[in-house]
Amino acid sequence: MMIPDASTADHGGTTGLPFPPAVSPEKTLDAAQWGMLAFLLSEVAFFGTLITAYVAYIGQDIAGPTPHEVLSLPLVLVTTLCLLASSGTIHLADRRLHQGRGRGFQLAWSATIVLGVAFLLGTAYEWRELIVEHQLTIGRNLFGSTFYTLVGFHGLHVTMGVLMMLAVLGLMLAGQLSTDNRQPVQLVSWYWHFVDGVWIVVFAVVYLIGR
Amino acid sequence: MTSEFILLASGPDAVQNLSIFDPASPPAESIRALSLLVAAISAFIFIIVEGVLFYSVARFRGRGGPQASEPPQVYGSKAIEIAWTAAPALIVFILVLVVTRTLWAVNRPNPQPKAGDQALYVTVIGHQWWWEYVYETYDGRKLGVVTANEMHVPASTGGVSRPVYLTLKSADVCHSFWVPRLGGKTDLIPGHPNEMWFQTDKPGLYLGQCAEYCGTQHANMLLRVIVDEPADFERWLENESKPAVVPADDDGPESAGQATFFTQSCVNCHRIRGMSANGKFGPDLTHLMARRTLASGMVASNRDHLRQWLVDPQSVKPGCLMPAFGLQPREIDRIVDYLLTLN
Amino acid sequence: MASIELDTPEVGQAAARSSAAPSLLYDLVTTVDHKKIGLMYIAMALVFLVIGGCEALLMRWQLLFPRYDFIGPDAFNQLFTMHGTTMVFFMGMPTLIGIGNFMVPLAIGARDMAFPRLNAFGFWVSLLGGLLVYFSYATGGAPAIGWFAYAPLTERTFARSAATDFWALGLTVSGTGTLAGAVNFIATILGMRAPGMTLRKVPFFAWTMLWTSVLILFAIPPLTAALVMLLFDRNLGAHFFDTQNGGSALLWQHMFWFFGHPEVYILILPAFGMVSEVIPVFSRKVLFGYEFMAAATAAIAFISLGVWAHHMFAVGMSRTADLFFVVSSLLVSIPTGIKFFNWLATMYGGRISFASPMLFAFGFLSMFLIGGLTGIMLAAAPFDFQLTDSYFVIGHFHWVLIGGTLFGTFAGLYYWYPKVTGRMLSERLGRWHFWLLYVGFFLTFGPMHVSGFLGMPRRIYTYDVDRGWDFWNQLTTVGALLQAPSYAIFIYNVVVSLWKGRPAGNDPWDAWTLEWTTTSPPPSYNFEQIPVVHSRRPLWDIKHPDDPDWKYE
């Protein structure tokens, strides 16, 4: 028995059997892209939960310090700018690669890494202040518990992003990854944009509403 | 087994009746009404759907082997699909209406106590694994009576309705207050006070138990609600509000027991009003003997059980939060003598 | 794109030879083949089914007599915690993910899952999670917190031993594995379908696996987050659920059930998928109203994200909140009804043959309905005030989990076993399995509804003599004892048929979907050539070239 298909058209015709319409390949995302998309959706649910917990506990503390007393805006504004800028640079990198301009790509890509690291350093500094100056630990009060958990998990994601970007860069410089294979770069940049998006929400909740 | 069937069919007061189908209080009654309606609707759906299923099975049970020709292929029908989407939707709509009505009837927020309201206000505090009852007000009168494990309430006899309004709190983990014949469950959640109410014109003993898993002895966190004739209730309240009795003669075994009681650690966890015993961790013992049971309804309250309890509470209620103290038999007897005077 | 040949045993043998590895164990540990991984998932699930089942038997024996002391309170409380956790996380989900792993690529005409390595990772991590949870016994006893582990009972203050940490850690780890599986299914089903197989033409089982995976995406991460918070509370002194320091007991309940309710539909949707494959083949009719079935599946997935607090009617929410969750819960019954009626319509006018797969599909239809209707009773909030945390709930969910998920799964297992192994299961043993389970199941869980009505709460290790619950509990225990051999028979059948079973051939059921075009067992590469598909029943088109499906779709 045969499954009739495009290539057996004449065979279908001669036997006088009904002949199926030719199949047109659908144009959608490929498997890897669907995979990253699905993963990011689950991340939405994950951060959604952490943020819900944070919001639920705003102002519920029975012991200080409160966010208003200890969180400093100037610092976090700088780090936020770094992160937002990095979204721009990684987009640029993606474009450059698309245009086949390897140097330009490497520049923008490295810039993104630097900005990411800057953000992490800023966070590290902020945490040092909180812990040393204000004795705010995860066990101090609800604010401490929710703050370190939420900001910490976001920081973890930034770190992962930086590592992935380093890996891509390393592989390219080592010639393991050809510049005309855009997929890794594209997926990493999707992830990075997501991490940025999450930060915008975290920033609004922790430093604007919660403060 | 017939007895179970009677219970189920909510027959005449069987001795121990916890059937949700034998309500004795307005909330429980309206829930029963709702449940019968929902059950009827479900039965209706059940009969139709299973009917069709069994009919198809009987009617279209295959004859002839696989080589027999395939039956006509039917791919679907919009009209039919719409029909059997609309029918359930209609049923759902009806269900929502009846549920709403019952919900608003059952979950009434408690009113404020005021003079002459004939209402009893009790704060129920759940502990691992016993119940504390703080009597706030009755008929507008402030009370401040504290007791444990057996709750007395007045019956709404003589055409007067005497509602009981509960405020539910927890001292440790989540518990749930459930006396099936008086009403549905309401959880006792730390940091989240809840309310519920009931009222009944049938005096008697109503049983239930904690219905939210709360640790080792969750199974024996039993509830006993005693509904008294108003007069009896007043008498009980009267007695409960008195401080504990002091043993009559100073050198009888009772006062010796009292002495031992106060030299032991008992006082750290138990309260005996009018004495220096002010522990909060365990049940209030001021009128211990006014209760028919020990350890939240586990065993009848009598000399033997008291002895057993003091020798080793763990042997009576494994895992309960009162340790054994390795007291001398003599000490134990004295303490028991003393405890027996508390009523 | 050439056309594919049917009935070519050489291919099968060639495949068998080529895939014969030096050491079976080495092969299993290193494999990334979706079929082998699927089988490992199913094996894991069977082991945990027996473990969880035996835990259940122990509980049943303890409840045989009032004030019976067969096992003490602590042991009992640990048993129902482990039983529930095991059955949901290490029996239920692995079975479904395992069957999906084996069947989805075959059903959509792909050579493997999208990410084979991630796939292997997912399995091993899930298994590790199970081992971690059971390792808690090494800490002197399993956790005694119940499978939904309400705070603050799980805080250090009340649960001192490390058992609870292992439990939380285990679920976090296995959750990661489940998530990996879900991502893989989504990528595979959306990205690797055979040419011509548009989304409106995917086999129904694959469609339900897709929506189960979507639910996993949204349900598992909240649980993971909640478990992480719990672990922080217990080990870093955080205060999320520490009610002494402003933490909230209710937040845990909301977060758990936001996972917990979708979880139960994660467990039922693939079962829906399997009966939707079995019923048409054994009624010799096309699935009635495919589009509506598909839409209903999606609808169930969406609605089920908004009903979680129907597990919390007794916590004292506002009446409006209660009402909201009543409505959403009741709404689920509409799409579920649509499915039900379409299954019946598929059987109606067909030529139904009761081979064992269809027998279990029938068991599913007749029993799941009842479980669904008891669910409706629970969804009526005031009624639930009486029923919640009583044995009625236990009755409800075993009815849907066994009468629904397990019966549906067995239908699928009996249906696909020939494809997986190349041999038929014994019909006779299949019938014994079915009838013993059917009767035993009824006898076990039916009386639970009654003891619930009579005021018996769940999770009690014993009850007073005067409660009048003994009779009903004895029925239940007898039923459980009746069930045990049925599972034993099933396991025996599965193992022995590997050698003794009648050779199956490629297409023993005269079925219609792609997996039946390849050999049984399928070669490691699944298909000689990737088939081109024109309808939902490619093989129907081949077998009836004069009257193919694509003319009607």
Ligand code: HEA
């Ligand atoms: C396979 C898993 C599964 C499935 C499919 C369901 C299906 C449903 N469940 Fe169930 N449920 C569980 C597993 C499941 N449940 C578990 C494990 C628990 C307990 C967890 C724990 O506490 O440990 C639970 C508990 C549970 C509760 C909480 C009880 C409590 O603790 O107080 C509620 C309350 O609303 C509920 C409701 C429902 C409803 C409305 C459905 C609906 O989806 C049912 C829909 C189906 C039908 C209605 C039948 C077919 C429909 C028709 C024939 C159409 C016509 C019908 C109507 C119009 C009504 N379930």
Ligand code: HEA
């Ligand atoms: C899919 C899920 C699932 C399944 C299949 C089962 C199956 C069973 N369950 Fe389970 N159950 C749950 C999910 C499940 N349960 C959950 C989620 C809870 C809530 C836990 C909690 O409250 O926290 C629960 C709770 C629960 C309780 C309530 C405990 C309590 O509240 O105190 C009881 C009591 O009877 C019970 C009984 C049973 C029984 C008798 C079976 C029977 O069907 C089991 C039958 C199976 C066997 C008996 C297997 C034995 C097999 C052999 C012996 C074969 C050996 C042969 C070889 C090795 C070759 N279950």
Ligand code: CUA
């Ligand atoms: Cu208190 Cu259960």
Ligand SMILES: [Cu+2]
């Ligand atoms: Cu639910």
